[in-house]
Amino acid sequence: MLKDIKNDLMYLLNMVEAIEKIMIYSKDFFSAEEFFDYEDQLNFNATLSLFTLIGENAGKISNELKEDYNNILWKDVKNFRNKIVHDYVNIDMFIVFDIIKNNLYSLKENLEELLKSKLKDGTFDIEEYKVSIGSKYYRHIDFKKINDYLEIEKLKIDKEQLEFSS
Secondary structure (H helix, E strand, C coil): CCCCHHHHHHHHHHHHHHHHHHHHHHCCCCCHHHHHHHHHHHHHHHHHHHHHHHHHHHHHCCHHHHHHCCCCCHHHHHHHHHHHHHCHHHCCHHHHHHHHHHCHHHHHHHHHHHHHHHHHCCCCCHHHHHHHHCCHHHCCCCHHHHHHHHCHHHHCCCHHHHHHHC
């Protein structure tokens, strides 16, 4: 698929969903060792898989959007994915944990701001967004936060869809 800003909505939602899952998997841990060892590395390995997904989706984002939102370190996100995929056994648990605790939240906030902006200005298809609200795949995304910003009534996002996503 050619890179086109109209296709970026789903890639961004995939990234936000993956970040939300990482935050869930890591929320109860206060050290890299504890996170790494828990459940025979189950949460750690799931997190690496999600970081790979985030990097894959970042690589699919259109150049136009990347240029408009250059505050997001797109290349770093993609490079971290490459590090995980190509050098898996040498991944430093302390670096992974540091990224989770110190960088992931701000990436999520930046992606949500980008979504709000591009939905509001009509770049992204609001009908496609509405379908995403009802998707079980995106059940960890705080759509209410995005919708409140977008003035739900104006965009005709019905309450039934919103309640389904909660």
